[in-house]
Amino acid sequence: VIGVAAAGHEISTRPFQLVTGRTWKGTAFGGFKSRDDVPELVEKVMAGDMGVDAYVTHRMRGVEATAAAVEALHSGDCLRAVVSY
Secondary structure, three states: OOOOOOOOOOOOOOHHHHHOOOOOOOOOHHHOOHHHHHHHHHHHHHOOOOOOHHHOOEEEEOHHHHHHHHHHHHHOOOOOEEEEO
């Protein structure tokens, strides 16, 4: 199983799946470690080896747009929002 169940939903299987040797494993954020991995990502972006624009779905300006950005994230319409002040 790869992915995440929707909020409030469960993932299930038949016991036979586990008896035949399959295992269930889980990670938060795919095993991404912020403290170790973010500096490396920043270096890649700054060197031009990795782009981030494809991951930004909404761009907003001004402090007053902060609430709208959070609302867009919570609604599921937005993957990443950048608010410029």
